[in-house]
């Protein structure tokens with residue numbers, strides 16, 4: 001009896017696995033088509049300098065108009081893209097699109113700011129990365145200082161350290177800014193902080209949203225920010241959803257901030273308006289434009 005129900009369970013499980021596999025295969029082939037059919041697009045989320053309240057940079061975030069499922073967020077397709085190696089061509093598309101957008105805004109008279117592009121460990125393991133980035137910059141005519149490469153702290157541990165460090169060093173020498181994303185949430189070692197050519201540290205969102213009423217985490221956050229600033233990193237807070245959080249992070253010494261309270265990720269059209277010089281420089285809450 002037990003044996004029979006065990007087998008049934010196994011059959012159920014393998015049927016689910018097959019369904020999942022079919023679904024992933026379909027997503028993979030749809031993604032391949034999307035890459036060549038303008039079905040991917042980017043939103044841009046402003047980052048604010050806390051001293052001036054001005055937008056000083058932004059983050060590019062990829063989205064997908066899926067033909068059967070509609071708008072898809074990165075969490076719904078990047079894991080499959082990663083597992084099937086498609087993250088590399090998607091990453092090059094994101095880099096190219098970011099540089100093309102920046103140049104287009106500049107041609108229209110916009111005062112452009114640097115834009116951060118997220119990179120997975122797999123992209124950093126591609127030894128052609130610096131050459132390809134140089135090619136994209138040359139082709140679009142964009143200066144390297146307008147490009148920021150953002151590596152999640154969690155993916156640092158997956159890097160074949162030597163090769164990836166030299167890739168990052170090469171990108172940094174080209175004038176591209178390097179950011180560690182979601183710091184404090186993964187397993188980066190202090191040694192990695194010392195070895196990698198880092199300009200900016202993005203604190204993991206948990207430092208913004210679980211702090212206000214805990215004295216111990218207050219002291220911890222403050223000490224962490226002081227430590228990072230002492231090493232000359234720019235410290236950017238993420239996931240800022242309330243004014244209270246923003247004021248708190250400012251008091252703790254953060255240099256910059258990003259989050260829904262300041263601005264949601266914006267469509268390229270809405271973001272482009274923020275770069276327009278005729279408009280007074282956007283101040284904190286003025287950035288709260290609704291998305292679409």
Ligand code: C2E
Pocket residue numbers: 045060061062073074075078087091094117118119120152181182238239240241258259260261265
């Ligand atoms: P991330 O790099 O940590 O990006 C920030 C994510 O938090 C974005 O989600 C953004 O919409 C969301 N967010 C911003 N402010 C707030 C806030 O105040 N509260 C909350 N709860 N969320 C906020 P999104 O766009 O869904 O992206 C998710 C992740 O997907 C990104 O996390 C990044 O790791 C990855 N990703 C996005 N675009 C790319 C890309 O072009 N390439 C790669 N490799 N990864 C990407």
Ligand code: MG
Pocket residue numbers: 059118150181
């Ligand atoms: Mg990021």
Ligand code: MG
Pocket residue numbers: 182
């Ligand atoms: Mg994240």
